[in-house]
Amino acid sequence: MSEPAPHPPRRERERLRHRQEILDAALRVCATRGVEGVTVEHVAREAEFAVGSIYRHFRSKDELLKELVAVLADRYFQELDALVCGPLPYPEKLQAAVNLLYDRHVESLPLIAALYAAPGPMPAPGTPGAEELRALRQRQWAILDKLLAEGQALGGLAPGNRAPMVLALTGLVTSFARAEGSGLDYGGDPAADVLAIFLSGCSTS
Amino acid sequence: MSEPAPHPPRRERERLRHRQEILDAALRVCATRGVEGVTVEHVAREAEFAVGSIYRHFRSKDELLKELVAVLADRYFQELDALVCGPLPYPEKLQAAVNLLYDRHVESLPLIAALYAAPGPMPAPGTPGAEELRALRQRQWAILDKLLAEGQALGGLAPGNRAPMVLALTGLVTSFARAEGSGLDYGGDPAADVLAIFLSGCSTS
Amino acid sequence: MSEPAPHPPRRERERLRHRQEILDAALRVCATRGVEGVTVEHVAREAEFAVGSIYRHFRSKDELLKELVAVLADRYFQELDALVCGPLPYPEKLQAAVNLLYDRHVESLPLIAALYAAPGPMPAPGTPGAEELRALRQRQWAILDKLLAEGQALGGLAPGNRAPMVLALTGLVTSFARAEGSGLDYGGDPAADVLAIFLSGCSTS
Amino acid sequence: MSEPAPHPPRRERERLRHRQEILDAALRVCATRGVEGVTVEHVAREAEFAVGSIYRHFRSKDELLKELVAVLADRYFQELDALVCGPLPYPEKLQAAVNLLYDRHVESLPLIAALYAAPGPMPAPGTPGAEELRALRQRQWAILDKLLAEGQALGGLAPGNRAPMVLALTGLVTSFARAEGSGLDYGGDPAADVLAIFLSGCSTS
DNA sequence: CATGAATGAGCATTCATTCAT
DNA sequence: TATGAATGAATGCTCATTCAT
Numbered sequence: 001m002s003e004p005a006p007h008p009p010r011r012e013r014e015r016l017r018h019r020q021e022i023l024d025a026a027l028r029v030c031a032t033r034g035v036e037g038v039t040v041e042h043v044a045r046e047a048e049f050a051v052g053s054i055y056r057h058f059r060s061k062d063e064l065l066k067e068l069v070a071v072l073a074d075r076y077f078q079e080l081d082a083l084v085c086g087p088l089p090y091p092e093k094l095q096a097a098v099n100l101l102y103d104r105h106v107e108s109l110p111l112i113a114a115l116y117a118a119p120g121p122m123p124a125p126g127t128p129g130a131e132e133l134r135a136l137r138q139r140q141w142a143i144l145d146k147l148l149a150e151g152q153a154l155g156g157l158a159p160g161n162r163a164p165m166v167l168a169l170t171g172l173v174t175s176f177a178r179a180e181g182s183g184l185d186y187g188g189d190p191a192a193d194v195l196a197i198f199l200s201g202c203s204t205s
Numbered sequence: 206m207s208e209p210a211p212h213p214p215r216r217e218r219e220r221l222r223h224r225q226e227i228l229d230a231a232l233r234v235c236a237t238r239g240v241e242g243v244t245v246e247h248v249a250r251e252a253e254f255a256v257g258s259i260y261r262h263f264r265s266k267d268e269l270l271k272e273l274v275a276v277l278a279d280r281y282f283q284e285l286d287a288l289v290c291g292p293l294p295y296p297e298k299l300q301a302a303v304n305l306l307y308d309r310h311v312e313s314l315p316l317i318a319a320l321y322a323a324p325g326p327m328p329a330p331g332t333p334g335a336e337e338l339r340a341l342r343q344r345q346w347a348i349l350d351k352l353l354a355e356g357q358a359l360g361g362l363a364p365g366n367r368a369p370m371v372l373a374l375t376g377l378v379t380s381f382a383r384a385e386g387s388g389l390d391y392g393g394d395p396a397a398d399v400l401a402i403f404l405s406g407c408s409t410s
Numbered sequence: 411m412s413e414p415a416p417h418p419p420r421r422e423r424e425r426l427r428h429r430q431e432i433l434d435a436a437l438r439v440c441a442t443r444g445v446e447g448v449t450v451e452h453v454a455r456e457a458e459f460a461v462g463s464i465y466r467h468f469r470s471k472d473e474l475l476k477e478l479v480a481v482l483a484d485r486y487f488q489e490l491d492a493l494v495c496g497p498l499p500y501p502e503k504l505q506a507a508v509n510l511l512y513d514r515h516v517e518s519l520p521l522i523a524a525l526y527a528a529p530g531p532m533p534a535p536g537t538p539g540a541e542e543l544r545a546l547r548q549r550q551w552a553i554l555d556k557l558l559a560e561g562q563a564l565g566g567l568a569p570g571n572r573a574p575m576v577l578a579l580t581g582l583v584t585s586f587a588r589a590e591g592s593g594l595d596y597g598g599d600p601a602a603d604v605l606a607i608f609l610s611g612c613s614t615s
Numbered sequence: 616m617s618e619p620a621p622h623p624p625r626r627e628r629e630r631l632r633h634r635q636e637i638l639d640a641a642l643r644v645c646a647t648r649g650v651e652g653v654t655v656e657h658v659a660r661e662a663e664f665a666v667g668s669i670y671r672h673f674r675s676k677d678e679l680l681k682e683l684v685a686v687l688a689d690r691y692f693q694e695l696d697a698l699v700c701g702p703l704p705y706p707e708k709l710q711a712a713v714n715l716l717y718d719r720h721v722e723s724l725p726l727i728a729a730l731y732a733a734p735g736p737m738p739a740p741g742t743p744g745a746e747e748l749r750a751l752r753q754r755q756w757a758i759l760d761k762l763l764a765e766g767q768a769l770g771g772l773a774p775g776n777r778a779p780m781v782l783a784l785t786g787l788v789t790s791f792a793r794a795e796g797s798g799l800d801y802g803g804d805p806a807a808d809v810l811a812i813f814l815s816g817c818s819t820s
Numbered sequence: 821c822a823t824g825a826a827t828g829a830g831c832a833t834t835c836a837t838t839c840a841t
Numbered sequence: 842t843a844t845g846a847a848t849g850a851a852t853g854c855t856c857a858t859t860c861a862t
Binding site: 036134137156157158159161163164165167168170171172173174175176179182184186187188190193197198199200201202203204 | 241339342361362363364366368369370372373375376377378379380381384387389391392393395398402403404405406407408409410
Binding site: 446544547566567568569571573574575577578580581582583584585586589592594596597598600603607608609610611612613614 | 651749752771772773774776778779780782783785786787788789790791794797799801802803805808812813814815816817818819820
């Protein structure tokens with residue numbers, strides 16, 4: 001009698017909205033109770049859904065959390081990639097990238113790490129989540145590598161193996177961000193200091 | 206007429222040995238299943254004791270894990286402090302400290318962190334373990350601060366606020382150690398690169 | 411367009427029915443294994459539920475048992491209070507009260523006492539359940555006091571302090587009820603004898 | 616070379632002394648932690664013996680507690696029986712018996728009851744301890760029956776079935792003793808009131 | 821599709837009892 | 842005989858997952 005076309009889209013939209021609401025709720029619960037403290041019931045209550053409904057959208061609690069990470073990581077990587085591929089001139093581009101890294105580390109990267117990494121070296125290969133974490137690191141590595149490659153070409157970065165530079169950059173950011181996260185205020189500007197040390201180190205000269 | 210003394214020592218020794226066996230077993234379980242995955246039953250099985258026996262040595266699972274950390278941390282801090290207070294001349298002392306930091310990070314520091322830090326910024330104050338973690342960090346901070354103060358006096362480190370330097374040093378070490386822990390071999394000497402970047406950064410000149 | 415109302419009632423009814431089934435099961439378990447011998451698993455098995463289901467209805471084993479007592483006690487006190495406040499003329503009202511006390515003592519009061527009273531004087535204040543038991547006693551005391559006050563006014567009870575009378579009445583009832591409960595049949599009518607002795611004692615004259 | 620005779624007695628005496636120390640310790644633990652809260656380790660610590668040593672003297676925790684009751688009960692019954700068989704003239708003898716009952720109820724009978732009686736009617740036949748409790752009651756019953764028989768002959772007690780009188784007497788004592796045990800002070804002399812009500816009841820006339 | 825009650829395996833912890841020294 | 846470490850079954854409770862309505 002009528003085309004079945006107009007309806008499905010609405011259904012679909014609704015469904016996606018609910019899925020997103022659940023993810024948002026999960027993120028809030030993670031923030032308040034810590035990742036290990038999350039239960040499906042907490043998420044359900046926070047999202048104002050029934051427990052069973054969560055399972056309509058995600059096969060398991062684990063999948064829900066992985067999806068959450070994927071979403072956050074994606075958002076973050078797109079931002080970072082856009083910046084790296086953007087038109088900013090060099091010293092500013094590097095500083096902007098450090099700022100972004102720093103901000104995201106304070107915000108959501110901890111969650112990502114928490115979900116996948118028993119902090120410490122890395123989840124043993126075979127551990128649940130190990131593969132996903134490896135992929136995340138890979139992706140970040142590629143973007144930062146691109147950033148530093150441009151720096152070598154145009155920004156005064158030392159030539160040669162970029163791997164230690166990538167490690168240095170992320171290590172510095174992580175350390176300063178954790179310090180801020182734990183309430184330490186040493187009286188300086190973290191993002192600026194990260195960049196300064198990354199470029200010139202701590203010795204006189 | 207005779208002391209009941211000769212025997213107790215054996216009992217005592219035996220007891221301590223078993224206690225240590227349990228701690229060792231716990232460490233092995235942490236390594237294989239991750240800290241969150243540790244179960245009293247796992248530890249018991251690994252230590253080849255009955256569940257109840259664990260509780261004769263430790264009041265609770267929590268206390269067992271805290272003890273484990275305390276032992277590892279103490280060993281590590283004493284080593285580091287001895288080195289820092291030792292007679293080595295400066296550039297070598299710094300390198301030696303970095304080497305030690307690096308080695309211990311690959312080995313046991315991840316466990317320490319894992320036990321106390323929901324990875325991410327820091328456990329919220331009030332969280333179990335938060336206070337202990339804070340104390341650990343404090344202790345490491347103090348030792349490294351001493352190391353860097355000597356560097357400012359005698360070793361060519363830039364004068365001024367040492368806080369960002371401490372953060373930089375630990376961040377660099379952590380990052381390179383994690384990389385090695387996850388199987389990445391970028392073809393360089395991590396400890397040497399850490400020191401080089403810490404001192405001179407990554408830019409040319 | 412349509413209310414989602416018609417269904418919830420059924421759910422709700424079902425839920426309450428199950429809750430009641432659990433309470434009933436718990437009472438049966440108390441009767442067979444004694445209060446101290448009650449296990450959540452026993453209750454679950456008796457109620458034909460899974461262990462976890464018990465906890466959907468009661469926050470803890472303790473709360474379940476307290477609820478059980480509250481229900482029984484409430485039923486009993488309402489009955490007793492109704493009788494005491496009722497229109498019966500005096501000698502009959504007193505006999506009716508004794509009958510009721512006696513019957514309930516044989517049935518459920520022992521449970522109530524058992525749940526709250528480590529038999530013996532009383533749970534030390536601070537003991538879990540001590541406060542609740544005190545409240546139960548208070549409530550029974552108030553009702554019986556009212557009953558005896560009316561007896562002093564209209565029923566030939568001696569004037570003066572009613573406290574020993576309350577103690578005497580409950581003591582007599584408890585003793586005769588326990589005797590019946592333990593299978594002793596001395597050949598008399600317990601409730602009648604309780605009243606007779608309460609009023610006139612055991613001496614001639 | 617020498618007679619083995621002189622020694623055994625000392626050994627035996629020592630052994631009995633230890634046994635008694637354990638019983639005393641058990642009684643103290645019961646008093647502080649409640650009967651249900653007693654553990655073998657508590658008793659051992661209180662008695663300053665090792666856990667295993669307890670089992671040299673008592674086959675099981677249960678047997679230890681039963682022995683404890685037996686000792687207390689025996690002491691109590693002997694006292695009571697001596698009084699009942701003694702030369703006191705009647706009204707005084709009854710009062711003295713009530714006083715003794717009352718005192719022992721406040722002291723150790725609660726323990727006896729606690730050990731054997733889930734308060735309430737009685738442990739179901741077959742329940743552990745049921746038989747022993749029955750025996751205790753029997754013994755008390757016999758003594759009190761003798762007391763009341765003498766009262767019927769010489770002391771103005773009503774003739775006829777003494778069973779309800781026994782029940783009344785114990786019920787009154789128990790009730791008043793419990794009240795005192797729970798801190799209630801109604802302003803009268805409990806033992807005197809017990810006797811008065813037992814003899815003459817609560818009605819005027 | 822949404823609901824939320826039911827499930828049951830899993831976990832930390834306790835404690836009576838045994839046994840090698 | 843005394844010791845006390847070792848045992849392991851038992852208990853209260855949690856939580857991811859299922860499924861009838």
